[in-house]
Amino acid sequence: MPFVVTENCDACRYTECVQVCPVACFHADERMLYIDPDLCVDCGACAPRCPVKAIYDEADLPDTLAHWAGINAERAPGLPVIAKRQEALPGAAAKRAALGFT
Template sequence: THVVTANCQACRFTDCVTVCPVACFHGDDERLYIDPDVCVDCSACIPACPVGAIKEEFDLSDDEEQWIRINAARAPDLPIIRAKQSPLPTAEARRSELGLN
């Protein structure tokens, strides 16, 4: 499955949802999560994210493996996000900090 990792925090660009064919993204006010029971592993969202937040499960580092559990636990309780929304006010600063702009 695919998972949304740490870089989504403070960004929440939501470009990922616009390319997802199955609406597997759910969100709270801070970030998005992928429902692993809905994701079809198409990988379309990986290049869509401006901060590289989305990874395939097998590409995760040891530090990132926690995101598998967090995405699976959080996604089902949150609303599905299907349309692009405004990024968080901190998004561009965070993107610069990550050296990704």
């Protein structure tokens, strides 16, 4: 099962996860990242790198976040690939703190 980026990434767009992806399956819009499920090799290297715990193995998605699998599959293919670390969005640190991650 592929990995899925969920709502915690929205308005943060931390990119530590893309640095460890062996197949460049991450895509980005102006607000967040998405994983292309057709390219993801299920290595799991990305999930522990996310500072806001936004990435899940699709098999482990909580029911409340299950719809994100479809959002990633729909959005990722039409967006540019992101394979190098970029600065997080303005306000990302505040959102991270609000989510309870330090």
